[in-house]
Amino acid sequence: MIGGKGKLFAAGLASLALTACAGTEAGKPAAQSANAVSVVRATSPDYDFVVSIPDVKGGPYDVSDKAARESVALAALKNECEAPQVIGESIVSSGTVLFGDQSRAYAMQVRC
Structure with a gap:
């Protein structure tokens, strides 16, 4: 069974995986x-x-x-929730990018 921090990490990791698998949108380069x-x-x-x-x-x-x-997280959910609230966040590291900077994303947990 996964504990509280493990669930946050798993949720953030799943979110990043979905972002990576999303491919490209019409008319936009893959990097964008x-x-x-x-x-x-x-x-x-x-x-x-x-x-x-x-x-x-x-x-x-x-x-x-x-x-x-x-603010970005709340704006992303403006059509999904009446009164969204950020209740936590975790940092998900995903290796390094050019010149050795660490690549990461912030997984913001939001309650409606």
């Missing part, structure tokens, strides 16, 4: 689609959705700012 925010329904009874926000430098928001990440 891979940097997109993704939303998946959570399997945990503690929250309803996991919003994965990739740590992309030079994006439209400052991913290092927790308030900005929360």
Whole structure:
């Protein structure tokens, strides 16, 4: 049986896997689609959705700012929830990118 932190990690990992498998959107290069925010329904009874926000430098928001990440997560769910609330987050590392920087994403747990 997986504990609380294990569930968060598994949810974040599943979210990243779905983002990676999403392929490309029509008219967008693969690299641009891979940097997109993704939303998946959570399997945990503690929250309803996991919003994965990739740590992309030079994006439209400052991913290092927790308030900005929360704002992005809430905006991603504006059509799914009446009053979404971010109740937690975890950082999911996925190796390194060019020049040795660590590639990661933030998995934001959101309750409706």
